[in-house]
Amino acid sequence: MEKNNWMRILYSRALIFVFMALRLTVLFVFILPSRPAYAALPNKTLLYCSEASPRSFDPSQAGAPVEYTASAFTVHNRLVEFDRDAMKIGPGLATHWEISADGLRYTFYLRRGVKFHTTSFFKPTRDFNADDVLFTFGRMHDPQHPFRKAYPVSFPYFTNLSLDKEIIEIKKLDDYAVRFTLKSVNAPFLMNLGLGFASILSAEYGAQLLKTGRAADINQRPVGTGPFIFNDYTKDVSIRFDGNPNYWKPEDVQVAKLVFLITPDPALRLQKLKKKECHVINYPNLDDLDAIKSDPNLRLPSRPALILHYLAYNMSHQPFDNILVRRALDMAINKDSINQVAFRGTGQVAEIPISSVFWKHDGPHANRAYNMQKAKDLLVEAGYPNGLKLSLWINPLHKSREVAAEMIQADWRKIGVEAKIRLYEWGEYIRRARAGEHDVVLTGWTGSPDLDDWLGVLLTCGERNNNNFAQWCNPSFDGYIKQARATINPIQRENLYKEALQIFILEQPFTPLTHVAVYQATRKEVTNFKVNYLTAVLFTGVGLE
Incomplete structure (x- = not known):
C-alpha cells in the first residue's frame, strides 16, 4: 500500500529522474506525456520590429540570428533544446536519450503526441515520429537523398561541424526511437543538436513537395512543430505567424498572432515602439538606451550574450x-x-x-x-x-x-x-x-x-x-x-x-x-519576455497584458 501511494505521488508530480554514468556512458531524462493544449489562445497579436529580412526559412541553411528567429526558434523544435535561462541542454522532441559506453552511439527516445502544423499549404495526417528525424538529418547527410537531389542546396553548419563525415548511420529503431552512430567520439555532438540547424522538419511535408515538384518551397513555406505556425511572408515588409493551439508545451503560446514587421532603421524601430506599432524591437541604438530606460511605458531587458x-x-x-x-x-x-x-x-x-x-x-x-x-x-x-x-x-x-x-x-x-x-x-x-x-x-x-x-x-x-x-x-x-x-x-x-x-x-x-x-526593448504590457543569450529572439511564453 505504501509503495502504491509512493507511485501515485510520483506520477501526479511528474518528477524527472536523471541518471548520468561517469564519462557520459548513459543519460536518461524521463518526463511524462504532455498536457493537452489550451482550448483557445489569448486573442492578442504580438508585434515585433525585426532588423532585417531573413534570407531563408530553412533552418539547415540559416546563418544569422535574424533567420534563426524567423524560423528555427519560432516555427520549429529540435531533439534537444537549450534552456531559456541557463547555458545547458535539456529535452526537446526527444524526452530522453542514451549514450553508449564508447561514446559512439546516441539513442533518442521521441516525444509522443506532437503535431506538425496545419497550414493553408499542408495538412498532416500523422504525428511527429522517427521518420521525421530520418528525413531531417538524412537530407543533410546523404548526397543521394531524393529531396536533396530535387533541391540541391548546401548545409553549412552541418558540414562545417564535420557531421557529414562523423555520422556513420542514422537508424530508426521504432516509430519513437532513433539511433545515431558516429565514426569517432564527438564531444560537442549533443550540444550541437540543440542549435538551429538541427531543427526537425516534416517528412510528410517533404514527400508532398517532392510529389508536386515544389521542393524549394521548404525554404519559403516552413512547417514545424514549434509554438508558432507560419502564415505568410511579404518580402522586406512582414512575416505573419499564428499561435499553435496544439503545441506540446501550451504554456509557451500566449498570443493568437505574431507579426514580424521588417524595420531596418533602428531609429524607426524605436519610434514604432513608442507609438505602440511594435511591442518588441531588436538592436536599439546604444545612444537611445538611457531614453528607453527613462520612458515609463518601455522596458529594456538585457543580457551578456555569447x-x-x-x-x-x-x-x-x-x-x-x-x-x-x-x-x-x-x-x-x-x-x-x-x-x-x-x-x-x-x-x-x-x-x-x-x-x-x-x-x-x-x-x-x-x-x-x-x-x-x-x-x-x-x-x-x-x-x-x-x-x-x-x-x-x-x-x-x-x-x-x-x-x-x-x-x-x-x-x-x-x-x-x-x-x-x-x-x-x-x-x-x-x-x-x-x-x-x-x-x-x-x-x-x-x-x-x-x-x-x-x-x-x-x-x-x-x-x-x-x-x-x-x-x-x-x-x-x-x-x-x-x-x-x-x-x-x-x-x-x-x-x-x-x-x-x-x-x-x-x-x-x-x-x-x-x-x-544584448539589449531588446519592449512595451511595458509585454509579459515574460527574456533576452536569449544565443541572440535569436524567443517568443516562447511571451504574452500581452
Missing part, C-alpha cells in the same frame, strides 16, 4: 597574407576607445576569439597593445613604408559597427593605411563576404557555450568561404580541433583548444574587438 565583434583579414588577398601587416593593423586600433565610444561601454574589449560569458582565459592574448609607432615600424618591415589601401566591409544592421568602422578608419589613417568603408545590404554582404571578395570585414559571431563553436566553426580550413571570413587555413590548428572533438575528458579537451588558441594568437587571422551585452 557575441563577439571582430575584424577579419582576408588572407587570400595580398598583403593580408603577411603576418606583419596583420599585426600592424591590429596594433593601430584603439580597442578601448572603440568599446567606450562605438559600443557605449556596454561590453568589454575582447582579448581572444571566444566569449568571456562562458569561458575565462588567463593566458596570452590575441590583441597586441595599442602602439602607433610600432604599427608604423611593422608596415615598413613588411615592405609598405608609404602605407597601403584597402576596403573595410560592414553591414548596416548595427549602427555601433558603423561607428566602430569609422574609428578604425581614422586609426589606420595615422599609419598611412587608407580604408574605404563599404556597406552592403545584409544578404549581399554575407554572400560576397563568404565568397572572399572583401579585404577586411567588420563582423560578429554568436556561438554556443562550447569552445568548438568558436575556434572550430570560425577558423578551421573547412570553414573558408563560409564562417571563416579570414580565409585562414592552418593544418596544425585543425589538428588540435579534430583531437578536441574526439576527446570526452573535459580537462584534456580544454587543453587541446588552448593549444589551438596559441596558434591563432601567433598568426592573428583576425582582431577580436568586443564582447557586448
